[in-house]
Amino acid sequence: MTTETTPRERRTALRGLPGEPLLEVAGLEVATAAGVKLLHGMELAVPAGARVGIVGESGSGKSMTAAAVLGLLPDGVRATAGSVRLRDRELSGLPERELRAIRGREISIVYQNAVTSLNPLMPVGEQIARVCRTHTGVSKEAARERTVELLDRLGIADARSRANDYPHHFSGGMAQRVAIAMALICDPALLIADEPTTGLDATIQAQVLDVIDGSVREREAALLLISHDLGVIRAMCDHVAVVYAGELLEFGATEEVLGNPLSPYTAGLVRCLEPADGEIAYIPGRIPAPGTPRRGCVFAPRCEQATDSCRTRQPELSELRPHHWASCHHQ
Numbered sequence: 001m002t003t004e005t006t007p008r009e010r011r012t013a014l015r016g017l018p019g020e021p022l023l024e025v026a027g028l029e030v031a032t033a034a035g036v037k038l039l040h041g042m043e044l045a046v047p048a049g050a051r052v053g054i055v056g057e058s059g060s061g062k063s064m065t066a067a068a069v070l071g072l073l074p075d076g077v078r079a080t081a082g083s084v085r086l087r088d089r090e091l092s093g094l095p096e097r098e099l100r101a102i103r104g105r106e107i108s109i110v111y112q113n114a115v116t117s118l119n120p121l122m123p124v125g126e127q128i129a130r131v132c133r134t135h136t137g138v139s140k141e142a143a144r145e146r147t148v149e150l151l152d153r154l155g156i157a158d159a160r161s162r163a164n165d166y167p168h169h170f171s172g173g174m175a176q177r178v179a180i181a182m183a184l185i186c187d188p189a190l191l192i193a194d195e196p197t198t199g200l201d202a203t204i205q206a207q208v209l210d211v212i213d214g215s216v217r218e219r220e221a222a223l224l225l226i227s228h229d230l231g232v233i234r235a236m237c238d239h240v241a242v243v244y245a246g247e248l249l250e251f252g253a254t255e256e257v258l259g260n261p262l263s264p265y266t267a268g269l270v271r272c273l274e275p276a277d278g279e280i281a282y283i284p285g286r287i288p289a290p291g292t293p294r295r296g297c298v299f300a301p302r303c304e305q306a307t308d309s310c311r312t313r314q315p316e317l318s319e320l321r322p323h324h325w326a327s328c329h330h331q
C-alpha cells in the first residue's frame with residue numbers, strides 16, 4: 001500500500017471471533033489526493049478459514065476496502081490512517097516489493113470481469129504457471145503440471161490443451177475459472193472475490209460460485225466475498241459485514257445479522273434485496289457522496305428511527321450481542 005503516513009498499530013473492534021485471526025482491518029481511512037475520504041475508519045475481521053461476505057449499496061466502499069487490503073488502490077487514492085494486518089504482520093505502509101510477495105501467495109483476488117485481469121497476449125497456462133513460479137520457485141515443468149491439474153479440477157475440460165489458449169478463447173464462465181485458478185495456484189490463505197459472477201448467465205453464476213466454494217473449502221482458505229446478492233452471501237458466508245458510506249455498520253454471523261439486524265440500515269437492505277411477496281421495498285434517499293460533511297450517525301439522514309442524538313453523536317461500533325457488532329444508538 002502506498003501510504004505516506006506511519007501505520008497505526010491498532011486492533012479491530014471486532015475481536016473475540018472464533019478462530020485464529022487472519023485478516024484484521026482497523027480504523028482504515030482512504031482518501032483521494034484532494035483529501036476526499038472514501039473509507040472512514042473501516043473495520044473488518046476474517047478469521048483463518050472463515051468465509052466473510054461484504055454487502056452494502058453501490059458506492060459504499062466494498063471494492064475500495066478490498067483494494068486497500070491488497071495494496072492496490074487506484075491512482076490518486078491512498079490510505080491515510082489505520083491498519084491492515086495479516087496474521088501478525090502490518091501491511092499498510094509496506095513497500096510495493098513486499099506487498100507483491102504477499103499478493104497471489106497469501107492473499108489473492110478474483111474480480112468481476114476476469115478477462116480484464118488476464119494478459120490478452122499470453123496463453124492462460126503460462127500466466128498461471130508464472131504466478132506459481134514467481135512465488136514458489138518450482139521448475140517450469142512442475143509449475144506447468146500444477147497449472148494443468150488445477151485447471152482440470154476447476155472444471156476446464158481438456159485442460160492440458162486449453163492451457164495453451166489465450167484469454168479471448170474462453171467464454172465468460174470459463175475465463176472466470178481461469179482467473180480463479182490464477183488466484184489459487186499458490187494456495188493463498190485468503191481469497192477475495194469481488195462480485196465474481198456479476199455479468200455471467202444465472203446458470204453459469206451458480207457453477208462459478210460452486211467452484212469458488214469447493215476450492216476454498218478444499219484448501220481450508222478464508223474467503224472474503226463481495227456481493228449484492230444476499231442469497232449468495234447466505235449460502236457461502238458464515239459471517240457478513242454490512243458497510244455503508246465507507247464505514248462498517250454491522251458485523252456478525254450471517255444468519256444472525258440478516259435475521260436479527262441491529263442496524264436499521266441492515267434491516268432496510270434485507271427488505272430491499274429480499275422483499276416479501278408483492279412488496280417493492282427501498283431505502284429512501286441515497287448514500288452520501290464522498291466529501292459530504294458528517295455529523296452523528298452516517299445513516300441518520302435516511303433512517304426512520306433517527307433521533308437528535310443520532311444526528312449529532314456518532315455511534316460506536318460495539319459488540320451489542322455475543323459476536324454481533326453494530327453501530328447504532330437504538331440498541
Ligand SMILES: Nc1ncnc2c1ncn2[C@@H]1O[C@H](COP(=O)(O)OP(=O)(O)OP(=O)(O)O)[C@@H](O)[C@H]1O
Nearest residue numbers: 032038057058059060061062063064065074077290
Ligand atoms: N479511483 C477513484 N477515485 C476517486 N473515488 C473513487 C475511485 N474509485 C471509487 N471511488 C469512490 O469511492 C467510493 C467507494 O467505491 P467502491 O468502488 O469501493 O464502492 P462499492 O461498494 O464497491 O460499489 P459497487 O457495489 O458499485 O462496486 C465511491 O464513492 C466511489 O465513487
